[in-house]
Amino acid sequence: MSTEIALGAGAGLSTELATEHHEHHEHHQSFITKYVFSTDHKMISKQFLITGIIWAFLGGLMSVLFRLQLGYPDSHFYWLQDVLGKFWVDDGRITPQAYYALVTIHGTVMIFFVLTAGLSGTFANFLIPLQIGARDMASPFMNMLSYWFFLAAGLVMLSSLFVETGPFSGGWVAYAPLSALRDASPGSKSGMDLWLIAMILFVVSSLLGGLNYVATILNMRTKGMSMTRLPLTIWALFFTAVIGILSFPVLFSGFILLIFDRNFGTSFYLSDIFINGVGALPNEGGTAILYQHLFWFLGHPEVYIVLLPAMGMASEIMSINSRKPIFGYMAMIGSLFAICILSFLVWAHHMFVSGLNPFVGSVFVLLTLLIAVPSAIKVFNWLTTLWRGNIRFTPGMLFTIGFVSLFISGGLTGIWLGDSAIDIHLHDTYFVIAHFHLVMGVASMFGMFAGIYHWFPKMYGRYMNNTLAYIHFWITLVGAYLIFWPMHYEGLAGMPRRYYDYSSWESFKQFAELNRFISTVVIITFAAQLLFIFNFFYSIFKGRKVTTKNPWGANTLEWTTPINPGHGNWDGEIPEVHRWAYDYNKDGREFIPQTEPVGADESQH
């Protein structure tokens, strides 16, 4: 690590951080400027990653807790009560209030803090400058702010777990009026205030990051790096950032209206409401459906914000480890672009049964099913990339294959739910849980794991332990299917989501045994994630050292930097790019880095 200090033509960049630590004459960075208020995109990406891992641990733990309730509704966990206290666990049972709070915070944390900030934040920050050939982000300072807003958002969210009336408990979608009325639910009291503050800080963080990513990709590519020579990771991260920039402000406005309704007596979302124990509210003329439009205008693109980076990384890692070019590079970009556009035109498929005009609904059916076409193209292209390759099962590659499998499994059920004639039956059942966890939750998580295993050597100059990684992969893949596959059947029985207890329902109680099985698998799969977390932190300090610049034999620019690149990434000049990133096994050569000029007798692709 000490090399990092001495290196770095761009070390001066860090002095842009004009705090009390600015010492222009000295290149030696203090602990604070290097690890805490760092403006180096690599350090910021590690900050995002580690914060994301902590949140993933907490979010995962929450799912274990509420799965305890679902799997063992009659058991008493007195030891849990000793640990968590009476608010969360009463008489050894998780309370309904705690259950709904856990479900809500699990969703919010996983989607926003882990799969948005943890995924995009980490890999956009890490890969964009390294793969396009830039010394840092367009604005390193904004980049730093983006992380600190994210951290603040997380701390506020965390603090909401400790307020007297509990954290917000109305689902991650926070539908008004439940979220707007303090008297409608204990979780909608101060827990919701903190939830909103956290989310607003998060939107700010996301916008600061996103604008930076777009500006960097468009303006700071090295010589020769035309847009059509960019690795697919960068294309995916680019579209992700664009989607975020265009949709997060809408969510923001939705939240602002919600804050007005909560605090200043307005009626944007409220009308004709009588609350038990309180009486009739004065609000009239608002519409609860407006909130859903504003929410899902982000909410659906958010799915692609989560998924596209995973797709990009999967494409890249798959090509490298199949030792073959990615099949249909232009089609891959085209389908990313199509998904990016369509992601803005499908939001109301979450609202088929909300009271939306059926004709409007029908338009959204058409647009929603359209999105299956670019998704299908991507899957077929990945399959063709594997075909006749020479596949190396590095941990990154394993998770990539797992990603494709999960994406197929979850994606296909999207065709069911996107069709309003089926959604009218399956909406808000376990079928939906199975669908989105496979296609977005676990698949993106697999993309993230793939990325971490693949780029860990670049991040820390060490490898993660392979054996632990293999164990982690196989338990997680099998676990993911064992958890979510049977949920399709629960959904086909009409079993609703977000129920604390099914035992009093004649229509749904036949799944008690299955729920116990799923919960048990959840615990085992969660334990396997601890292996990963251990492996990650252990390897940072004790992992096997990387000895060559380019351990995977990859073409992209990040592998031309020193093993432990300093701030500024390259010693001396930034390399020039002469070709696309996917010349693997072309003309009998195993790989041809992007920096190599095109030879005179080289065949064209």
Added chain:
Amino acid sequence: MTIFLTIAVIVLVFLVIFQIAKASEYVGILKGEKETRQQANKINGFLMFGFLVLGLIGLYWCNELLFKKTLLVHPSASVQGEKVDSILWITLIVTGAVFLATQILLFWFAFRYQEKENHKPFYFPHNSKLEVIWTVIPAIVLTILVIIGLRDWFYFTGDAPKNAMVVEITGKQFGWIFRYPGEDGILGKKYYKEIDPATNSLGLVWKNDSTLHLKDDPATHDDIVMEQTLYLVKGKPVKFIIGSRDVIHDVGLPQFRLKMDAVPGIPTTMWLTPKYTTEEMRKITDNPNFDYEIACDQLCGNGHYSMKGIIKVVSQEDFDVWMAKQKPYYYLAFPDKDPDNKKVDSTAKPTMATNPLKNKAIAIK
């Protein structure tokens, strides 16, 4: 004590795994990077194939075990639901075929094309013909699904038949209130500020209120209001007018394969034609405890999971007998207007005494 033991066992397992992992890394260094990689590659390649085979067996087994617990083993309880089932099956067949084909290819390719010493990968960056094929075919298949789906969707959301019975369903934390229009066939006006949980749970406008500028609506006087159980007629279309008193709820009818949100301030509608009476369905499902349950499908607070209603589907005769016994809600609020009370004036007192009790029972529910 068991807790500590469990923790100790878990920690031990972790330690063992960690030691194995470390040892294998040292062995790897001794053996050389290349050989280690080849060995790990073989194991993982084999596991890819194993996962495929075991996965397919697991799929079959899971289906054997769970399919019988879904709704699909019994016919849909509504005419509309049959259409839901049919599009669902078509979609299942299409997506199921794609699922099997792509998953088998994925894991087979992974196994088949694992790294081998002398294998030369095929440089295959693109092929326009292939790409056009797998753009066009999914597009055509999806178009067909969209057409069928939308045809059904417009049928479900279209107007209910003229002869449909009308019932209003109102959600509240955490229960359902049902209202029949009574003899006049008209659901009288309501206004939420008139709501009184004890005597007027829906806020029916049945008295003049000058501060709110409300005029007594006679159509409310014969409306029949009840909680918990809703009675429907077999074979007779019914149109629900759905609303909510507080937050968003959802009228989820799994056996009828339909659902619709209950939104405060915005009435929504849904109509269906029940096919089997509750008794018939008990025989079909071979479950003497069977009931059509209304499940709230939109998170509405901490009691969401207990927000249940029951639908009793009965024959027309049974329905008429039952309906004849029902008293307009108006008389519960204004016992003095009840013709029954007027007739037997001497027994007015006991009736008066029972009425508030009834009201209370409703309020508590």
